[in-house]
Every structure is written in structure tokens, then in C-alpha cells.
Amino acid sequence: MSDGGAGEGGGTGGDGGGGDETAPSPTPITDADYDEWLDALAAGEGYALVCPDGHGSLPPRRRCPECGSDALSREPLDEIGRVETFSVVHVPSPRFADDAPYVTAVVDLGPVRATGVVRGVDPEGDAVEVGLSVAAGVEERETDGEPLVTFRPVDGE
Amino acid sequence: MTDVRVAGVGLTRFGSHADRAGRDLFATAAERAFEDAGVPREDVEELNYGNFMGALAEHQGHQAPLMAEAAGVRCPATRYESACASAGVAVREAVRTVAAGDADVVLAGGMERMTNLPTAEVTEGLAMAADDLFEVRSGVTFPGAYALMAAAYFEAYGGSRRDLSHVASKNHENALPNEYAQYRREVSVEEAMDAPPVAEPLHLYDACPITDGASALVIVSAEYAADHDVDAPVAVTGTGQGTDRMALGDREYLARTPAADDAAEAAYAAAGVGPDDVDVAEVHDCFTIAEVLALESLGLFEVGEGVGAAREGVTTADGDLPVNLSGGLKAKGHPVGATGGSQIAELTRLLRGDHPNSEHVADAEVGVAHNAGGTVASAVVHVLEVAE
Numbered sequence: 001m002s003d004g005g006a007g008e009g010g011g012t013g014g015d016g017g018g019g020d021e022t023a024p025s026p027t028p029i030t031d032a033d034y035d036e037w038l039d040a041l042a043a044g045e046g047y048a049l050v051c052p053d054g055h056g057s058l059p060p061r062r063r064c065p066e067c068g069s070d071a072l073s074r075e076p077l078d079e080i081g082r083v084e085t086f087s088v089v090h091v092p093s094p095r096f097a098d099d100a101p102y103v104t105a106v107v108d109l110g111p112v113r114a115t116g117v118v119r120g121v122d123p124e125g126d127a128v129e130v131g132l133s134v135a136a137g138v139e140e141r142e143t144d145g146e147p148l149v150t151f152r153p154v155d156g157e
Numbered sequence: 158m159t160d161v162r163v164a165g166v167g168l169t170r171f172g173s174h175a176d177r178a179g180r181d182l183f184a185t186a187a188e189r190a191f192e193d194a195g196v197p198r199e200d201v202e203e204l205n206y207g208n209f210m211g212a213l214a215e216h217q218g219h220q221a222p223l224m225a226e227a228a229g230v231r232c233p234a235t236r237y238e239s240a241c242a243s244a245g246v247a248v249r250e251a252v253r254t255v256a257a258g259d260a261d262v263v264l265a266g267g268m269e270r271m272t273n274l275p276t277a278e279v280t281e282g283l284a285m286a287a288d289d290l291f292e293v294r295s296g297v298t299f300p301g302a303y304a305l306m307a308a309a310y311f312e313a314y315g316g317s318r319r320d321l322s323h324v325a326s327k328n329h330e331n332a333l334p335n336e337y338a339q340y341r342r343e344v345s346v347e348e349a350m351d352a353p354p355v356a357e358p359l360h361l362y363d364a365c366p367i368t369d370g371a372s373a374l375v376i377v378s379a380e381y382a383a384d385h386d387v388d389a390p391v392a393v394t395g396t397g398q399g400t401d402r403m404a405l406g407d408r409e410y411l412a413r414t415p416a417a418d419d420a421a422e423a424a425y426a427a428a429g430v431g432p433d434d435v436d437v438a439e440v441h442d443c444f445t446i447a448e449v450l451a452l453e454s455l456g457l458f459e460v461g462e463g464v465g466a467a468r469e470g471v472t473t474a475d476g477d478l479p480v481n482l483s484g485g486l487k488a489k490g491h492p493v494g495a496t497g498g499s500q501i502a503e504l505t506r507l508l509r510g511d512h513p514n515s516e517h518v519a520d521a522e523v524g525v526a527h528n529a530g531g532t533v534a535s536a537v538v539h540v541l542e543v544a545e
């Protein structure tokens with residue numbers, strides 16, 4: 001597989017070589033509106049910010065990113081979301097070193113889509129497909145215990 | 158717009174330059190660009206320089222003055238950052254500056270050092286081009302984001318991993334004679350198919366490598382070229398740029414790239430040409446699926462029909478519309494902040510007839526370059542034409 005030099009793929013393609021060179025993750029930025037949203041999602045009360053034209057977005061927002069409106073109201077996310085696309089990630093970033101392989105998915109939750117990790121499935125199996133019904137929540141990253149947006153199949157486990 | 162010409166192009170070899178600092182790489186590219194152009198350094202009125210992760214890779218911010226020194230020019234110098242489209246926007250601003258009559262000579266290009274970082278840090282660094290709060294913290298890597306697009310594409314329009322493997326194989330074959338390419342060896346479709354997965358459905362050979370390298374272009378007005386007896390037969394006749402929502406999940410389409418549609422539309426309009434006029438293209442194939450999306454945004458294929466282009470032989474070197482004759486990011490390499498300039502350097506060489514692959518496009522008059530940032534939240538398109 002090696003072409004010499006840096007090795008084909010390396011970080012974008014290689015297997016990461018075990019990750020023992022991993023530098024500590026930078027201190028994450030914090031944002032009160034984002035944290036509040038994450039807490040709400042964890043409590044089963046996830047919401048989107050929706051403008052009068054119906055554009056949904058996730059906080060922090062002072063304006064609708066689609067039309068610029070500042071009339072944003074909180075609307076609940078759908079309880080059951082639909083997987084729109086997904087990927088089984090084998091080569092993680094350092095923050096997910098111990099999580100891989102995992103399934104990342106973009107899920108339609110009504111007013112917005114959200115991106116997260118599908119839990120409660122075998123990543124190497126074929127349990128995840130486009131159209132799968134899932135419920136959104138917040139769990140911990142295996143690598144460092146930080147909060148992570150997750151989806152679980154509603155007919156579950 | 159005012160007649161803008163590429164007077165000279167310079168590249169370093171793309172690959173691993175373990176013992177070369179970024180400033181040294183850019184100096185080399187600039188040296189070669191000036192030599193190619195026959196334009197004296199003291200005529201340069203601006204430096205537009207692209208770089209993405211220099212603060213991480215070399216602990217070096219504020220790179221523009223450093224690169225002006227390295228290139229031996231003393232003029233206003235600015236660093237442009239637009240992820241993988243950093244050099245594309247730097248070149249675009251050079252073209253606009255000359256087109257507006259604000260300068261007659263601008264040095265533009267970019268540089269990236271990547272191989273000195275541990276793989277994990279490069280992965281983390283590239284992920285910085287995505288939305289940290291809603292994508293990276295949710296497990297999206299750079300390959301993972303394009304994998305999400307590839308899966309969405311297959312779902313919406315069909316296509317297969319095998320189609321993408323043909324893109325990889327094609328671009329590796331194109332890189333064989335290119336002295337600047339990182340990987341000058343063939344990769345068969347079967348080899349690509351059998352490679353280990355990175356982020357399914359993308360496997361190892363769907364991904365571009367990690368690369369060090371630099372690019373530099375001497376962009377001049379046609380008037381300057383004529384007055385100074387500078388041979389500059391290739392004109393930049395159109396430039397366009399587009400922006401989309403940062404996070405893939407926030408976009409209307411998961412398997413299309415409207416930012417590139419917008420960039421292409423603007424570039425074609427400025428040039429007064431359309432997709433049917435294009436003879437050759439260099440597009441941003443950081444992943445094989447990205448080449449497919451680029452072809453469709455450039456209007457070279459209908460939406461949903463670009464995926465078979467390499468397999469059907471349309472975009473191969475001997476096809477009707479050769480794409481990525483340089484080897485593309487895939488095989489030539491992707492020093493992120495240099496890539497947009499490299500594409501235009503390669504396209505210029507192809508159109509001038511002095512590229513090792515020029516024989517495949519001997520009659521080409523119109524070329525298009527497509528450079529994308531992140532998951533195409535940023536896109537830049539340039540139209541180049543043989544003017545003389």
C-alpha cells in the first residue's frame with residue numbers, strides 16, 4: 001500500500017497507526033445557547049430555531065441563516081427522525097479515537113437536520129440504512145466522555 | 158473584463174518535503190514562476206497567498222509578509238484562507254485586481270505543509286474546515302463528510318463504489334508523466350476496490366494523500382505583457398465564487414454542490430462561454446466523489462450522470478473531455494492551501510502545450526479549473542482560454 005514518503009492517504013486515508021501520537025484535544029469553545037440546546041436534547045426536549053418563513057436552524061443564532069430574519073422561535077424537533085445519509089467511519093479524528101468504527105449520520109428531525117453518531121447498532125453490520133427511523137439524544141463520547149449527539153433506532157437494539 | 162493573462166507558473170514537486178520549511182517551498186514555486194514568466198520581481202504590485210493550517214503545522218501565523226520575503230517581493234501581501242480553496246480565492250482576487258486595473262502584476266498562489274504533523278493531527282486539522290459544533294463534535298471527519306455526500310449521491314442517483322474506483326484509477330494514470338505529482342504509479346480499479354475502508358463508502362484510494370507543496374502564478378494584464386514583451390498566451394477570462402451553508406446537513410442538497418454551481422455560472426458568464434465550450438478541466442477531487450459533484454456543478458454532466466464519466470471513458474486522457482490530466486488532487490497530491498494555484502498552473506501548461514499530458518488536448522482552447530473548500534461550502538471556478 002505504501003508509496004513511500006508520507007504514505008498514501010495518511011490522515012485522510014490511512015489507518016491512523018494506532019493514534020499514540022495523538023495530541024490532547026484543544027479546549028472546546030463554549031457557547032451558552034449551544035449548551036442549553038444540548039441539555040434540552042438530552043432531556044428529550046430538543047428544539048430548532050425557526051423563522052416566520054419556516055427555515056430551521058440550530059443555536060447559537062441571532063438571525064435566520066437562510067433569510068436573515070431575527071424573529072426566531074423555538075420549535076420542537078420531531079420525536080422520530082429519518083436517516084438521510086450515513087457513513088461508517090473507520091479512520092477517526094483524535095477526539096473519536098476510541099469510538100471508531102462508528103456510524104455517523106445526517107438525520108431529518110423536522111425543522112432541521114442534525115448530524116450525530118448512531119448508537120445501538122453494530123457499526124460493521126448493515127443495520128443502518130437511509131430511511132431508518134431514529135430518536136435523537138445526547139450520550140458520551142467513548143474517547144473522552146464529552147457529550148455527543150446520538151441517534152438510536154426507535155425499534156431499537 | 159480586462160484581458161488578464163497567466164504570464165508564468167511555478168510549482169514544487171508535491172509530496173513529502175520533510176526537510177523544507179513552508180517559506181522555502183513557496184520561495185521555490187515563486188522562483189520557478191518568475192523564471193517561467195520572464196517578469197522581474199520588482200514589477201510585482203501585490204502578493205495574494207493561500208494557506209489553511211500553517212498555524213497548526215508550522216506554528217506560523219501571519220504568513221503573507223514571510224512569503225513576500227521568501228519570494229523576494231516587496232509589496233502589499235495578504236494571506237487568503239478558504240480551507241482547500243485558499244489558493245483559489247487568492248488567485249481569484251489577483252485576477253480581479255488586474256481586471257479592475259488596480260495592478261498590472263500580481264503574484265498569487267499558496268503553500269501547505271502537512272506531512273510533518275502526525276496523522277491524527279492532520280485529520281483534526283482538516284476537520285477544522287467543517288462546523289466544529291455541529292459536525293466535528295458529532296464525529297464528522299473530512300473523509301466522513303464526503304462519504305456522507307457519496308452515500309447520499311448513490312441513494313439519490315445511483316452509481317457505485319466501482320464507478321468511483323474508475324475515477325481514482327484514471328487520475329493515477331494521468332499522474333504518471335507529471336514530474337510534480339506525488340504518486341506516479343498506476344492504481345487499478347480492482348486495487349482501489351480492495352483497499353481498506355476509510356469512511357464507507359469511501360476507501361483508501363478514494364482519498365487524496367497528505368501533501369507538502371507550493372504553487373505560484375504571475376498574473377499580468379495583457380497590456381503589461383505586450384509592453385514588456387512577455388509571452389503570456391493563456392488568458393483568465395472568467396472567475397466566479399460561491400458560498401453555501403457551512404454544515405452539510407444544513408444544505409438543501411446532500412449530493413449536490415450549489416456553491417460550485419454559482420461559481421461556475423459566474424465564471425462562464427464573465428468568459429462568455431458555456432459548458433459545451435470546455436475542452437479540458439482540472440477539478441477538486443479531494444475524494445473521488447468530489448470529482449463527480451464538480452463535473453455536475455460545472456454543467457459538464459447532468460445532475461446524477463457524472464458518476465459514470467470515468468468508467469465510460471469520457472473523462473479519461475483519451476476521452477472527449479479529459480479531466481484532471483495533472484493527476485488531480487487524488488494522485489498529484491493536495492497541499493491544501495496550494496491546490497487552487499496548482500490547478501491553474503497545470504491548466505495553463507496543458508493549454509500552452511508544455512505539459513507532459515498536453516498531447517491529449519492538443520486542440521484545446523478553453524479550460525476550466527474548479528477549487529472547493531470544506532464540503533464545498535466554498536467554491537471557486539476559473540475559465541482559462543488560449544488567447545494567442
Ligand SMILES: [Zn+2]
Binds near residue numbers: 065069
Ligand atoms: Zn428564514
